[in-house]
Amino acid sequence: MNEGIEIKNISKVYRKGIDKPIHILDDINFKVGAQEFISVVGYTGCGKTTLLNIIGGLLAPTNGNILINNESVNAALKRHRLGFVFQESSLLPWRNVYDNIKLSAEITGVNNSQAKILNIIDAMHLAEYVDFFPHQISGGMKARVAIARALLIEPAVLLMDEPFGHLDEITRQNMNNLLLEVWSKAKATAIFVTHNIAEAVFLSDRIIVLSKLPSKIIGVVEVALSRPRKDNIRFETNFIRKAKEVSELLLKV
Numbered sequence: 001m002n003e004g005i006e007i008k009n010i011s012k013v014y015r016k017g018i019d020k021p022i023h024i025l026d027d028i029n030f031k032v033g034a035q036e037f038i039s040v041v042g043y044t045g046c047g048k049t050t051l052l053n054i055i056g057g058l059l060a061p062t063n064g065n066i067l068i069n070n071e072s073v074n075a076a077l078k079r080h081r082l083g084f085v086f087q088e089s090s091l092l093p094w095r096n097v098y099d100n101i102k103l104s105a106e107i108t109g110v111n112n113s114q115a116k117i118l119n120i121i122d123a124m125h126l127a128e129y130v131d132f133f134p135h136q137i138s139g140g141m142k143a144r145v146a147i148a149r150a151l152l153i154e155p156a157v158l159l160m161d162e163p164f165g166h167l168d169e170i171t172r173q174n175m176n177n178l179l180l181e182v183w184s185k186a187k188a189t190a191i192f193v194t195h196n197i198a199e200a201v202f203l204s205d206r207i208i209v210l211s212k213l214p215s216k217i218i219g220v221v222e223v224a225l226s227r228p229r230k231d232n233i234r235f236e237t238n239f240i241r242k243a244k245e246v247s248e249l250l251l252k253v
Helices: 046-054 073-078 097-106 112-121 141-152 168-185 197-203 229-235 236-249
Strands: 007-017 023-034 037-041 064-070 082-085 158-161 189-193 204-212 216-221
Touching: 007 046, 023 046, 023 064, 023 082, 037 046, 037 197, 046 158, 046 189, 064 073, 082 141, 097 112, 097 141, 112 141, 112 168, 112 204, 141 158, 141 168, 197 229, 197 236, 204 236, 216 236, 229 236
Parallel strands: 037 189, 037 204, 082 158, 158 189
Antiparallel strands: 007 023, 007 064, 204 216
16 A cells, blocks of 8 residues: 655754753644655755654654654554665675665565565666675665665655765766656655755655754745656756746745
């Protein structure tokens, strides 16, 4: 079953001593439809990663709650319905590509079959590298391994925290293409955090724009570009218009 997400009145306050609360998120509300691809953009330090960690159940909010298909995040996690891709690939150096991808299945017990693992390896164009170790592959390949690991358990919800932020522009665009290819087949609901406005427009159905701290939603941009998307869409008028709309929202902060 594919699942939507409801972010309800999420606030997060860190307390540095008794009298120095630091307000990170302030009353964040939005919904993500089943199989929708949402990006979250904003300045460095505005709480994007904090928000994603709360949605993924890795961090508790100060106020508010998250519903996934009308159930709590904890319930969704117990059913292994969330896949998470972090800023760093977090690959285990003593495991090769195959065994790093297999790790998510080992932990959850979901889809722990060689055929399934090989299918996702093929989808991510990693078949020639299954015996390679992390120190032997490029940053782009490491990102592919991390995404493959998350997708292996067939999550209904895929959360991605700037997985391509460390890549050069050409590799990043190639990864954007590959991500859309595998996401469309996986039919997962996706939330993607990025600083890159063009990347957000290329990938997304909608873009959530956050303010500086304390972070609020200052705008939601409907991308409304046809799928499937190819690189040449980046030069089209509608694409440029949407990127400008996001940029103008950020300049008002």
